[in-house]
Amino acid sequence: MLFNSPEFAIFFLIIFFAYWSLRKRLTPQNHLLLVASYVFYGWWDVRFLFLIVLTTVIDYCAALLIDRGALTVRQRVSASTFLIVCALLFVVPQWQALWLTREGLAYSLHVDWSMLFDNPFGWKVLGATLTAIALGNAVYPFVRNLSEGALRKLIVTASIVANLTILGFFKYFNFFADSFAELYVRILGVQPDWVTLNIVLPVGISFYTFQTMSYTIDVYRRDMKATDRLSEFATYLAFFPQLVAGPIERGAHLLPQFQRPRHWPSREQIREGVWLIFWGLFKKLVIADNMATIVNRSFEPFDSLSSTVAPTDGLTLLVALYAFALQIYCDFSGYSDIARGTGKLLGFDIMVNFRLPYFATSPSSFWRRWHISLSTWLRDYLYIPLGGNRGSPWMTYRNLTLTMVLGGLWHGAAWNFALWGLYHGLLLSVYRALNLRTERGAYRWWTLGAMGLLMFHFTCIGWLLFRAQNVETIGIFLESIILHPVASGQTFSDLKDILFYGWFLLLFQVIQERTNDLNPMRRWHWFWRLNVWLYILMSLWTLSSAGGQEFIYFAF
Numbered sequence: 001m002l003f004n005s006p007e008f009a010i011f012f013l014i015i016f017f018a019y020w021s022l023r024k025r026l027t028p029q030n031h032l033l034l035v036a037s038y039v040f041y042g043w044w045d046v047r048f049l050f051l052i053v054l055t056t057v058i059d060y061c062a063a064l065l066i067d068r069g070a071l072t073v074r075q076r077v078s079a080s081t082f083l084i085v086c087a088l089l090f091v092v093p094q095w096q097a098l099w100l101t102r103e104g105l106a107y108s109l110h111v112d113w114s115m116l117f118d119n120p121f122g123w124k125v126l127g128a129t130l131t132a133i134a135l136g137n138a139v140y141p142f143v144r145n146l147s148e149g150a151l152r153k154l155i156v157t158a159s160i161v162a163n164l165t166i167l168g169f170f171k172y173f174n175f176f177a178d179s180f181a182e183l184y185v186r187i188l189g190v191q192p193d194w195v196t197l198n199i200v201l202p203v204g205i206s207f208y209t210f211q212t213m214s215y216t217i218d219v220y221r222r223d224m225k226a227t228d229r230l231s232e233f234a235t236y237l238a239f240f241p242q243l244v245a246g247p248i249e250r251g252a253h254l255l256p257q258f259q260r261p262r263h264w265p266s267r268e269q270i271r272e273g274v275w276l277i278f279w280g281l282f283k284k285l286v287i288a289d290n291m292a293t294i295v296n297r298s299f300e301p302f303d304s305l306s307s308t309v310a311p312t313d314g315l316t317l318l319v320a321l322y323a324f325a326l327q328i329y330c331d332f333s334g335y336s337d338i339a340r341g342t343g344k345l346l347g348f349d350i351m352v353n354f355r356l357p358y359f360a361t362s363p364s365s366f367w368r369r370w371h372i373s374l375s376t377w378l379r380d381y382l383y384i385p386l387g388g389n390r391g392s393p394w395m396t397y398r399n400l401t402l403t404m405v406l407g408g409l410w411h412g413a414a415w416n417f418a419l420w421g422l423y424h425g426l427l428l429s430v431y432r433a434l435n436l437r438t439e440r441g442a443y444r445w446w447t448l449g450a451m452g453l454l455m456f457h458f459t460c461i462g463w464l465l466f467r468a469q470n471v472e473t474i475g476i477f478l479e480s481i482i483l484h485p486v487a488s489g490q491t492f493s494d495l496k497d498i499l500f501y502g503w504f505l506l507l508f509q510v511i512q513e514r515t516n517d518l519n520p521m522r523r524w525h526w527f528w529r530l531n532v533w534l535y536i537l538m539s540l541w542t543l544s545s546a547g548g549q550e551f552i553y554f555a556f
Contacts, residue, residue, distance in 0.1 A: 001040050001043035001044075002550060002551070003280070003281075003284075003335065003338045003551070004281060004284055004285055004549075007043075011036075011039075011040065012342060015032070015033075015036045016345060016346070018032060019032055019033065019346060020264060023261075023262065023263070023264060024261065026259075026260075026261055026262075027231070029262065030231055030232060030235045030258055031231060031235075033235050033239065033240070033258075033346075034231060034234055034235040034238060036240055037235065037238040037239055037240040037243060038052075038238060040240040040243065041203070041204075041238065041240070041243055041244065042090070044203050045202070045203075046090050046095050047090060047091055048202040048203070048205075049086065049090040050086055050087060050090045050091045050125070051166060051170075051202055051205065052208060052237065052238055053082065053083060053086040053087075053090070053234075054083070054166070055163060055166065055208065055209065055212050055237070056082075056212070056230075056233060056234045056237050056238070057079045057082060057083050057230075058159060058162050058163070059159055059163070059212045059213075059215060059216045059233075059237075060079060060227075060230050060233045060234075061075070061076075061079055062155050062156070062158065062159040062216050063159075063215060063216050063219040063226035063227075063233075064226045064228075065143070065151065065155045066151075066152050066155050066156055066216070066219050066220050066226065067219050067225055067226035068226065069144070069148060069151060070144055071140070075228070075230070076137065076140070078230050079230060080133045080137075082230060082234075083129055083133065084126075084129060084130065084133070087125060087126045087129045088126065091119075091121075091122045091125045091126065092117065092119060092122040092123060092125075092126055093116055093117060093119065093122070094115055094116060094117070094118065094119045094122070096115075097111060097112040097113075097115040097116040098110070098111050098112075098116070143155075152220060156216060156217065156220040159213070159216045160213060160216070160217075163209050163212060163213050164209075166205075166209070167205060167206065167209045170202055170205055171205060171206065171412070171413055203244050204243055204244030204245060206410055206411075207242075207243070207244065207245060207246045207248055208237055208238070208243060210248050210374075210377055210410075211237060211248050211249055211250075211251075212237055213381070214248070214250055214251065214377060214380075214381060215233075215236075215237075215250075215251035215255070217381060218250065218251055218252060219251075223252060224251055224252045224255075227255060227259070229259075232255065232258045232259060233255070235258055236249075236251065236254055236255045236258055239254070239343075239348075241338075241339040241340075241342040241343045241346075241348075241350065242336075242339040242343070242350055245332070245335045245336075245339075245551055245553040246335075246336065246339070246353060246371075246373055246374070246553070247336060247339070247350060247351050247352075247353040247372070247373035248373040248374060248377055249350065249351060249373065253349075253351060254348070254350070257347075257348050257349065262346070262347030262348070263347065264347075265344060265345060265347055268522075269344050269345075269347075270344075270345065271522075272341075272344055272519060272522075273340075273341040273342070273343075273344030273345040274341065274345070275341070275519070275521070276337045276338065276340050276341030276344065277337070277338050277341035277342065277345075278341075278533075278536055278537070278540070279334075279337050279341075279536065280333075280334040280335065280336070280337030280338035280339075280341065281334065281338065281540060282334075282536050282539060282540060283330035283331070283333060283334030283337065283505070284330060284331055284334035284335070284338075284551070285540060285543075285544035285545060286501060286539045286540060286543045286544055286545075287326060287327075287330040287334075287501050287502055287505060288326070288327045288328075288330040288331035288334060288552075289544070289545030289549050290497065290501045290543070290545050291323045291324070291326050291327035291330070291497075291498070291501065291502075292327055292545070292549060293497075293545070294319070294320055294323040294494045294497060294498070295320055295323050295324045295327055295467070297320075298316065298317060298320030298323075298494075299320065299324075299467060299468070299469075299473070302468070302469070302470075302472070302473040302476060302477075303469040303470075303473070313480065313484065313486050313487060313488045313490070313491060314480040314481040314482070314483070314484040314485040314486060315481075315485055315486060315487040315488075315491045316487065316488055316490050316491040316494065317477050317480050317481055318481050318485075319491055319494045319495050319498065320494065321460045321461075321463060321464055321477070322460065322495075322498060323494065323497075323498055324460075324463050324464075324467050325358070325456075325459065325460050325463050326498065326502055326505075327552075328463065328466075328467075328552055329354075329357065329358065330505070331551055331552045331553070332354070332371070332551070332552060332553050333353070333354040334551075335551045335553065336352075336353040336354055340352070351372070351373060352372065352518065353371060353372050353373050354369065354370060354371070354372065355368070355369040355372065355518070356369060356509055356512055356513050356518075357369035357370035357459075358452075358456055358459070358509075359452060359509070359513045360452065360455050360456075360459075361448055361451040361452045361455055362431050362436060362451070362455060363424065363427045363428045363431050363455070363458070364428060364431065364432075365455075366455060366459060367424075367428075374407065374410070375407075378403050378404075378406070378407045379403075382403050382406060382407075383399055383400070383403040386399040386402065386403065387399050393432075393433070396429075396432070397429040397432070397433070400425050400428045400429050400432070401422065401425030401426060401428075401429060402425070403425065404421040404422065404424045404425030404428065405418055405421040405422050405425055406421065407421050407424075408420045408421020408422065408424070409421065411466075415471070416465055416466065416467075416468050416469070416470075416471075416474075417466065419465045419471075419474075420462055420465040420466045423461070423462050423465055424462055427458060427462075436451075461478075464477050464478070501543065504535065504539075508532075
């Protein structure tokens with residue numbers, strides 16, 4: 001279910017009115033949000049809901065063991081029951097055996113009973129679930145008798161290993177299997193005699209895995225207490241506005257919001273929530289999806305190429321990089337805006353994930369502005385534990401580079417993502433080694449402007465590494481841009497489209513940067529606010545790209 005689809009609009013309106021009809025009843029509200037979140041995620045593939053449930057149960061129990069040193073009988077029973085029931089609901093049945101037919105205004109439900117429960121794999125998963133529960137309960141008394149320090153270290157390690165194993169299997173198995181097969185063919189000249197599984201990547205698995213890992217680690221660090229209620233933790237982990245593409249919320253920020261009563265949003269919250277939703281839709285439908293036309297046309301000839309493809313017009317490819325920079329920013333920040341807006345309408349505060357990143361004047365400034373939830377996650381749970389900047393300069397550069405390479409691989413199992421992470425790690429290290437001061441007040445405005453323009457082009461080079469499907473594409477783009485900087489009619493046509501669709505975003509973000517306010521309209525006269533709203537609504541009506549494309553970060 002996409003944020004930019006009619007199905008989501010209907011879904012959200014139903015949830016919104018049902019949710020607020022339960023106000024002052026905290027537990028029913030949380031249960032409704034949990035069911036809604038599972039319906040939202042199961043819209044893609046209901047089977048993958050079991051992965052979220054499995055992760056939920058693992059880290060719910062792990063956090064309680066770390067924090068309290070024990071689980072009550074009720075907690076163990078509720079966790080086991082939840083896991084079994086969800087296996088029976090999400091994995092055992094073959095839901096494609098149910099389908100709807102429409103006759104006029106009437107719908108009819110049809111069931112193929114012979115197919116519904118004819119699912120050997122689902123029954124095996126249920127059997128494995130029952131076995132794991134039995135083993136866990138059998139081992140529990142021995143684990144419970146460990147010393148506090150040993151218990152805490154064992155459980156947090158087990159939680160991290162379990163989460164990374166699930167993430168690694170679904171996200172990286174195909175990559176390593178295919179790489180091994182290719183290497184085997186090159187060395188021995190024969191195809192390996194084994195079956196390569198075609199593992200489907202569950203939507204948003206990287207986001208909710210990092211979110212639940214941060215919760216367990218924070219409990220281990222005593223930065224927060226573990227929650228007693230499984231339903232609260234399950235809802236926190238599966239909260240549908242930010243489930244599949246972030247932000248990666250910390251437990252200390254979002255989880256307490258499920259534990260206290262929510263009141264009907266104020267007029268200001270409603271106004272800001274509605275604005276964020278439409279501003280995010282404008283970014284996605286009007287800008288990102290129209291930029292995708294330029295990007296796909298420019299990159300497509302190179303996506304499955306051989307190294308014999310000749311360079312082409314360099315300035316056309318440079319403009320395509322500008323278009324991709326605009327596309328990925330508006331696509332991802334648009335999703336985050338819609339997530340924040342829907343959250344506000346439900347009484348939740350979701351963190352800001354983007355803060356005008358293309359106004360950055362240095363790599364460190366860029367990462368304080370771009371995908372803030374991931375960059376702070378990598379800083380707190382990877383860079384600092386590696387040693388941060390506490391050692392020698394070379395150790396700091398190593399920590400920066402390793403953190404960014406792993407951050408690149410977080411995006412996907414492909415060499416271009418590793419190169420993208422390595423590139424940004426080296427860029428951070430070079431700026432740090434040169435000790436360049438890029439904060440406001442360090443230079444005059446035109447010098448900072450030049451440094452910002454330079455950083456933007458460094459970022460665009462990074463986007464080339466990110467978008468390219470193979471190393472040859474990177475080489476052809478760079479060779480064409482540097483050695484063949486010529487333009488064609490297509491160059492000016494694409495540049496005109498970028499300016500046509502992106503001018504308002506640029507103007508509005510200049511105002512945001514100059515006022516240091518992401519919501520400057522609240523201070524404006526009603527006449528100017530009205531004109532902005534008219535422009536956004538008319539643009540959505542007339543300029544939205546057809547097709548309802550998925551958000552880019554759904555692939556991660």
